[in-house]
Amino acid sequence: MASFWIVMIILLSVIEALTTSLTTIWFVASALLSLFVSLITDNLFIQFGIFSIVGVLLLIFTKPTLTRLLKTKQEKTNLDRIIGMKGIVIKDITPITNGEVKVDGKVWTATSSDNLKEGDIVEVLEINSVKLKVKKGDDK
Numbered sequence: 001m002a003s004f005w006i007v008m009i010i011l012l013s014v015i016e017a018l019t020t021s022l023t024t025i026w027f028v029a030s031a032l033l034s035l036f037v038s039l040i041t042d043n044l045f046i047q048f049g050i051f052s053i054v055g056v057l058l059l060i061f062t063k064p065t066l067t068r069l070l071k072t073k074q075e076k077t078n079l080d081r082i083i084g085m086k087g088i089v090i091k092d093i094t095p096i097t098n099g100e101v102k103v104d105g106k107v108w109t110a111t112s113s114d115n116l117k118e119g120d121i122v123e124v125l126e127i128n129s130v131k132l133k134v135k136k137g138d139d140k
Contacts, residue, residue: 001042005035008051022063022070030055082124086137089120093134101134108132 008031016024034051041047082103090107093099093116101110101122110132116122123137 001038001044001047002035005031005038005047009035022067023059026058026063027051027055029058080127082132083126085124087122087124087132087134089116089118089122092117098131101132103132110134112136 009028012024012028012031016022016028030051030053033054034047037050038047085103087101087103087108087110089099089110090102091100093101093110093112093114095113095115098109098111099116101108101124103124109130110122111128112122112134114136116134116136121137122134125133125135127133
């Protein structure tokens with residue numbers, strides 16, 4: 001029966017390596033424990049019971065914590081924060097020439113597919129390198 005558990009450990013390890021979902025890794029650990037139990041007893045009920053119970057318990061109690069620890073936080077930077085903000089055109093913008101807008105107290109080079117005149121209100125759509133892509137916004 002030990003060979004069965006070795007095959008299970010290898011199979012579940014391969015599945016985890018292919019998916020990286022942190023699901024089968026807990027059953028790898030429980031299969032390893034069942035492998036050691038199979039060296040002590042030939043009782044299949046005990047071996048499968050340990051495999052099932054330990055695997056489920058590890059999955060329930062350790063996966064959320066490990067997932068939270070491994071998750072990288074993606075915080076907005078100051079640049080990301082201005083996407084969606086309103087600004088004012090301080091130098092005319094055309095589809096073929098860059099202009100300037102003032103957003104959040106800072107002056108940016110801006111592009112647009114619209115003709116925008118000085119004093120127009122714009123909304124920031126995206127940031128391309130050091131230039132903002134803007135569109136005509138509401139006058140609110």
